[in-house]
Amino acid sequence: MQPFDYVRAGDLHAAITGAGAIDGSAFIAGGTDLMQLMKEGAAAPRHLIDINGLPCTEIKVLPEGLRLGALARMADVADDPDVRRSFPAIAEALLASASPQVRNAATIGGNLLQRTRCTYFRDPAMPCNKRAPTSGCSALRGDHRLHAIFGGSEHCIATHPSDLAVALVALDAVVEIEGPGGPRRIPALELHRLPGDLPERDTVLEPGELIVAVEVEASAAAARSCYLKIRDRASFEFALVSVAAGLEIEDGVVRAARLAAGGVGTKPWRLQAAEAALAGQPATPESYELAAHAIEGARPLPMNAFKVELLRRAVRRALLALGGTP
Ligand code: SF4
Numbered sequence: 001m002q003p004f005d006y007v008r009a010g011d012l013h014a015a016i017t018g019a020g021a022i023d024g025s026a027f028i029a030g031g032t033d034l035m036q037l038m039k040e041g042a043a044a045p046r047h048l049i050d051i052n053g054l055p056c057t058e059i060k061v062l063p064e065g066l067r068l069g070a071l072a073r074m075a076d077v078a079d080d081p082d083v084r085r086s087f088p089a090i091a092e093a094l095l096a097s098a099s100p101q102v103r104n105a106a107t108i109g110g111n112l113l114q115r116t117r118c119t120y121f122r123d124p125a126m127p128c129n130k131r132a133p134t135s136g137c138s139a140l141r142g143d144h145r146l147h148a149i150f151g152g153s154e155h156c157i158a159t160h161p162s163d164l165a166v167a168l169v170a171l172d173a174v175v176e177i178e179g180p181g182g183p184r185r186i187p188a189l190e191l192h193r194l195p196g197d198l199p200e201r202d203t204v205l206e207p208g209e210l211i212v213a214v215e216v217e218a219s220a221a222a223a224r225s226c227y228l229k230i231r232d233r234a235s236f237e238f239a240l241v242s243v244a245a246g247l248e249i250e251d252g253v254v255r256a257a258r259l260a261a262g263g264v265g266t267k268p269w270r271l272q273a274a275e276a277a278l279a280g281q282p283a284t285p286e287s288y289e290l291a292a293h294a295i296e297g298a299r300p301l302p303m304n305a306f307k308v309e310l311l312r313r314a315v316r317r318a319l320l321a322l323g324g325t326p
Contacts, residue, residue, distance in 0.1 A: 001038050001039055001041075001044075002038070002044040002046070004038075004044075004045055004046055004047060004048050005022075005046065005047045005048065006048045006050065007047075007048075007049055007050065008049075008050040008052070008053060009049050009050065009051050009053060009054065010053060011053075011054065012054055012178055012212070015027065015049055015051050015054060015210065016178060016179055016180055016208050016209075016210070017180075017208075018047075018049050019049055019207070019208040019210075020180050020207065020208040022046070022047045023046075024044075024045055024046035024047060025045060025046070025047040025048075025049055025208075026043070026045035026047070026048055026049070027048075027049050027051050027210050028048045028049065028050050028051070029050075029051050029052055029070075029071055029107045029109065029110050030073070030105040030106040030107045030110050031105070031110075032098070032102050032105050032106040032110065033106075033110065033113075033114040033115060034110075037115060037122070040122050040123075040124070041124040042115070042121060042122045042123075042124060042131055043115075051071065051210065052071065054071060054212075055069075056069035056070045056071040056072075056109075056212050056213060057069045057071045057072050057073075058072065058213075059072050059076060059077055059080050059083065061080070061082035061083060061086055061087075062218075063218065064217065064218055065215060065216055065217040065218045066083065066086065066087055066090070066215065066216040066218070067213055067214075067215050068108050068213060068214045068215075069108070069212070069213050070107060070108055070109030070110075070210070070211045070212050070213055070214070071107050071108070071109065072107065072108050073103070073104060073105070073106065073107060073108075074094045074097065074098070074102075074103040074104075074106045074107070074108065074111060074164075075094075075100065075103040075104045077090070077091070077094055077108060078091050078094035078095045078103065079091075085223070086218060086222065086223050087167075087171065087216060087222050087223075087225065088223075088225050088226060088227075089167040089170060089171060089222070089225035089226055089227045089244045089245070089246060090164065090167045090168070090171070090216070090225075090227075092167075092226060092227035093163040093164050093166060093167035093227040093229075093242075093244060094111075094163070094164055096163050096227060096229040096242070097111065097162075097163045097164065098236060099235070099236045108164065108214060109210065109211040109212075111162050111164050111165075112162055112164065112165050112168075112175070112191065112211060112214075113202070113203065113205075113211070114161055114162055115130075115161075115202065116130065116158035116159060116160065116161055116202075117146070117159075117161045117238050118130070118139060118146075118147070118158040118159075119143075120137075120138035120139055120142065121158060126138045129155045129156050129195075129199045129200070130156050130158060130195070130199040130200050130202075131200070133198075133199075133200050137154075137155060137156055137157070137199075139156075139157055139158065140154075140157065140301075143303065144157060144301050144303050144304055145303040145304055146159065146238075146240070146263075146304070147159060147301065147303075147304055148264060148265050148266045148304075149264050149265075149298040149299060149300040149301075149304055149305075149307050149308060149311075150261075150264055150265040150266070150269045150297060150298060150299070151194045151195070151265045151266035151267055151269065152195065152266055152299065153194070153195045153196050153197065153199070153266075155195055155196070155197055155199045156195035156199030156266065157195075157266065157301070158195070158199070158266060159238075159239075159262075159263055159264065159265065159266065160192055160202075160262070160265060160266060160267045160268055161238050161239075162262070162268070163227065163229060163239065163242060163262055165188065165191070165192065165262070165268045166227070166242055166243075166244045166260050166261065166262035166268045166269075167225075167227050167244040167260070168188040168214060168216065168268075169188050169189050169244070169260040169268040169269075169270055170225070170244035170245065170246060170258045170259060170260035170270070171216050171217075171219075171221070171222050171225065171244070171246060171258060172187065172188070172189075172216070172217065172258070173187075173188040173214050173215060173216040174186070174187060174188065174214070174215045174216075175187075175188050175191050175211055175213075175214055176211070176212050176213040176214070176215065177205065177209050177210070177211055177212065178209065178210060178212050179205075179206055179208050179209030179210065180206075180207075180208045180209070181206070181209075183212075186204065188214070188268075189268070189270055190204060191203050191204060191205075192204075192267035192268060193267065194266055194267060195266050219246075219248070219256075220248040220255075220256070221246035221247055221248045221256050221257070221258045222246055222258075224246060224247050224248065224249070224322055225244065225245060225246035225247075225258070225322070226244075226245055226246075226318055226321050226322055227242065227243070227244050227245075227318075228242060228243045228245070228314055228317060228318040228321070229242040229262070229263075230242065230263075230310060230314055231263075238263070239262045239263030240263050240307065240310065241261065241262070241263045241264055241307055241310045241311050241314050242261065242262035242263050242314070243259065243260070243261055243262075243311070243314045243315050243317075243318040244258070244259070244260045244261075244262075244318075245257070245258065245259050245315070245318040245319055245321075245322055246258035246259075246322070247278075247283070247319065247322045247323050249283045249323060252282055252283055253280065253281070253282055253283060254278045254279060254280065254281050254282070254283050254287065254323070255279070255280075256279065257274070257275045257278040257279060257291070257319075258275065259271040259274050259275050259278075259291075259315060259318075261311055261314075261315075263307070264298075264307055264311055271295055271315065273294045273295060273296050273297075274291040274292065274294045274295050274315060275291075276294070277290055277291045277294035278290075278291040278319075283323040284323075285316075285320060288315075288316050288319035288320060288323065289316055291315065291316075291319065292312040292313070292315040292316040292319075293312060295308075295311060295312060295315065298311075
């Protein structure tokens with residue numbers, strides 16, 4: 001591991017100015033992903049700024065919605081009874097992530113900013129445009145079974161790994177950011193970037209910016225939501241395909257549907273065509289089937305074509321779980 005300096009930021013201002021002052025800085029909180037990347041040689045920050053002392057640990061469920069501080073621990077949010085009741089997709093996404101030990105240490109902000117699990121990205125011996133720009137993409141002609149069917153480019157097809165991000169995108173969450181240019185708020189859907197020709201940039205965060213909180217409005221669809229994750233083994237594994245779904249049903253009719261998918265996109269993937277196909281339809285298995293088949297735009301490669309059908313089945317299953325059994 002490359003040597004690095006370490007400082008503990010006393011407040012938000014010190015964290016932001018510290019990061020802006022030194023090239024090659026990185027924030028660290030739980031460290032569950034960053035330390036692994038540093039040990040593997042896939043990341044080499046020269047200056048670590050520990051932000052664990054910042055006052056960003058709140059878990060607030062109010063009538064108008066949910067506010068999660070970026071430093072709230074994943075396990076604490078997943079265990080919160082109000083989160084489980086009013087935002088079940090969020091609690092379920094967190095419980096489906098990592099191991100209990102990792103969830104105890106990892107934070108909400110860190111989970112959203114974790115790097116891809118593409119094995120080539122984490123192997124410094126292999127070409128990878130995301131880790132070493134312009135070196136090439138080993139996955140395109142290599143093993144891409146786990147890679148994206150939405151949002152890829154000729155430079156990168158790595159999937160985004162966060163389960164939580166998928167639930168937040170489905171529920172129209174807002175991400176609160178602080179940085180050298182002041183505070184700003186962006187939809188969770190806009191936090192992560194498509195790789196395009198700059199795959200090394202995962203998010204729209206500028207240098208020195210950090211996430212301080214996430215907010216989700218209360219809604220009928222958020223209260224009637226779920227997270228379904230399909231993976232190669234039952235625990236401690238990243239998604240082959242996942243679906244966050246929320247339904248608002250009134251008098252047997254779907255008034256609003258929220259659908260997003262993980263494990264299939266280079267960023268959390270909102271399934272707008274499927275949502276539109278459901279709106280105003282009877283809350284029946286037939287409508288859920290139609291919604292699943294309305295998913296469009298997939299561009300699979302030979303090894304991951306199975307994800308198209310797996311995603312349809314996952315959407316149908318999640319909707320059935322929320323809206324009735326066949
Ligand atoms: Fe690197 Fe992306 Fe290609 Fe994986 S898919 S090897 S992360 S450029």
